[in-house]
Amino acid sequence: MSARTIVAVIAAVAAVFWLASAFWTYKDARRRIDDPWLISLAVALGLVPYVGPLVYMLFRPPEYLEDVRERELEIKAMEDRLSRRDLVCPVCRAEVDSRFLVCPICTTKLRQSCVNCRAPLEALWQVCPYCETPIEAPGSTVYSPPPWQSSGH
Ligand SMILES: [Zn+2]
Ligand SMILES: [Zn+2]
Numbered sequence: 001m002s003a004r005t006i007v008a009v010i011a012a013v014a015a016v017f018w019l020a021s022a023f024w025t026y027k028d029a030r031r032r033i034d035d036p037w038l039i040s041l042a043v044a045l046g047l048v049p050y051v052g053p054l055v056y057m058l059f060r061p062p063e064y065l066e067d068v069r070e071r072e073l074e075i076k077a078m079e080d081r082l083s084r085r086d087l088v089c090p091v092c093r094a095e096v097d098s099r100f101l102v103c104p105i106c107t108t109k110l111r112q113s114c115v116n117c118r119a120p121l122e123a124l125w126q127v128c129p130y131c132e133t134p135i136e137a138p139g140s141t142v143y144s145p146p147p148w149q150s151s152g153h
Pocket of ligand 1: 090091092093103104105106107108
């Protein structure tokens with residue numbers, strides 16, 4: 001092998017490595033960056049021989065876009081579950097209508113009804129919006145301890 005061939009081989013290897021690192025930068029940037037303008041900026045940086053990809057690695061976003069999307073979906077699913085929570089029976093998990101007073105499956109009391117007009121009431125309401133009757137708090141009845149607890153006096 002002549003000296004010229006060796007130089008040509010080294011130059012070819014260097015060129016392949018340079019193109020591969022630039023291509024890797026492009027692929028990695030596409031997985032992490034949403035903005036096409038920023039992706040082209042990353043590719044331009046990746047085309048700087050050898051130093052470019054290293055600089056890109058220092059400044060690239062830490063997460064893949066699909067991970068971010070997955071996490072957002074998970075959060076959304078959790079929020080859906082939370083907002084649906086009062087539409088299932090807390091005891092038997094059966095789906096219940098927001099106007100049900102008791103669970104039709106296991107007869108658990110789901111909400112109070114107005115003493116005057118029998119309309120279903122929200123837990124936070126202080127007055128019946130349908131007939132203006134004030135609502136008694138469900139726990140307002142005075143708790144009387146069973147006799148075996150008050151015997152210490
Ligand atoms: Zn139930
Ligand atoms: Zn009412």
